[in-house]
Amino acid sequence: MDARLNHHANPVGAKYMKYLVSASKVLVDSALPTSTLELVKIRASQINGCGYCVDMHTKEAALAGETSLRLNLVAVWREATVFTEAERAALELTEQGTRIADAAGGVTDEAWANAAKHYDEDQLTALVSGIALINAFNRLNVIVQQPGGDYQPGRWE
Template identity: 40%
Template sequence: MQARMKNPATIIPAAQKPIMELMKAAHSGGLSQELAELIHLRVSQINGCSFCVDAGHKNLRKLGESDERIGLVVAWRETPYYTDAERAALELAECATRLADRADAVPDDVWDAAADHFDEQQLASILLIVATTNLFNRLNAPIRQIAGSW
């Protein structure tokens, strides 16, 4: 397998710095690194971005996450490995990624559950991580960026 082209942010270097700054800002909102990476992994799974799924998996392993928590984030609703706060964040991340799946992109019950566990800055961080991950997924998936090619 071969990528169709280089990553667009490397072809247009002026894009790299603002994208990296956005990612840095997204991670500055008070969430744990582990939760940020779980969100990144789940959003990347939804979008079918093998490059980002691979990176998320590797980052979570480096952070010491268990095989169960990494491997089963795809089925987080049916497993006992996540806290209520993590579940709320993952559900918010899924809704914010699948905007067109329902008339109300993020239903009140989903928002309220997340707001029960996270303050406004943390909610902003979750949304920025989702948005940034979606940006990465939308750059990598169309060009078929090869998993592990970093």
């Protein structure tokens, strides 16, 4: 399967991607644990059906030390015993922030309060920004039908 459009090769697309990738690097330098950020990226990408991003972030998470057990259970995190309460709060916020059209008002006060219980203001800012950013990447890749499976770690460094 080929993508509909080589967004990265187009001058406008390349410039856009440069800024998105730059924004993602800011999040890596935040106080939010890298493992949490990768879990969030994987879960949003699963919900949005972005094979390219699921491929990318599972590989990046594995390189960062994430276990295959946890990676295999992200889609069913509610039923899994391998995630911390803080990670569960981040995954719930991710799901609600990704499926904003499914509930009037978007993220519930309960989900927000639970996340705020586990993360300080800087971490919450990184978490919310990360959720928004991965959703932007997901939408771009789904629209152009960017296939998953051949991502090579380090490509965007």
